[in-house]
Amino acid sequence: MTNIHIWVAVFILRTNNILCQASCGDKQTVIGAEGGDVLLPVHQIGVEEVTWVSVNGINNFARTEPGGFLRIRDNRYEDRLYGTTDGSLNLTKLTREDQGEYRASILSNPGNRICVQLYNLTVFRRLSEKDIGITLVNVTGNGTCAVALLCAVNGSGVTISWRRSHDREIHGINDFLHVPDPETNHSFTCIAQNPVSNASRTVTPREYCQPESREVSGSGPFLFYWMIIAKACEILLVGLFLSINLCLSRKQ
Structure with missing residues (x-):
C-alpha cells in the first residue's frame, strides 16, 4: 500500500469518527459581557477529557480534564482560560471577537464514549x-x-x-x-x-x-x-422625460 493510500485511509477513519460522534444534548446559549467571563459547562458523567474547538477557527484551542487540568493550544487564549473540577471551561476577558459557536468533544467512561456539545456565545457591551x-x-x-x-x-x-x-x-x-x-x-x-x-x-x-x-x-x-416632496417631483420628471423619449422613438 502506497503512502497516498495510507493518508486516504486515515482521512476516512477520522471523518467517520467525527460524523459518528453523538450529540451530548441541545445546543447551549451562553451570554457574556465585554470584559467579563463565561462558563462553557460540561454536564456529562465520567468525563475523561474534553477537546475544545472554536467553530470560527480551524484548530483545537484547548483541552481540559476533571480536576482543573488545562492545556492551551492557541496563544490567543493565554491567560484567558481556566479549567474547572468537572472539565468545564471558563473563558475570561471577553471581547466581541470571542462570540460565535464553540464545540466540545467529550470523552467519557465507561466505554470510551465520545459526544459533542455545541455552544453559541454572544457577547454584549455594558450600556451607560x-x-x-x-x-x-x-x-x-x-x-x-x-x-x-x-x-x-x-x-x-x-x-x-x-x-x-x-x-x-x-x-x-x-x-x-x-x-x-x-x-x-x-x-x-x-x-x-x-x-x-x-x-x-x-x-x-x-x-x-x-x-x-x-x-x-x-x-x-x-x-x-x-x-421628500422635492425628491418625488424629481423622480416624476425623469419618468415623464423617459416616457416621452420612448414614444418618440417608437413613432420614428
Missing part, C-alpha cells in the same frame, strides 16, 4: 447613560405644547422603553414617545436594556416648549418633508 441619545422629533403649538421624542441607543440587542417619572408601569415599549400637552411637565425616562446591563436617561418635555426651542426644533420635520 452616554450610549443613550434623546432627539426631539416634533413640537406642536397653537396655545398648547405636545412633544414627540425619539430615543436611540448605541449597541446591538437593545430593548428600549419609556417610563413616566414616579410611575412603575412602562409608558411605551419602543423608541418613539408622544407626550400630550397635559403631561409635558412630567419627566420621562428612556430605559435601554440588553441581556447583561441596563441604563437610562431622563428628560422633561416642557423644556422643548419654549418659543426659541419650538422654532428651531420644529423646522427639522418640515425641512424633511420638503426634501
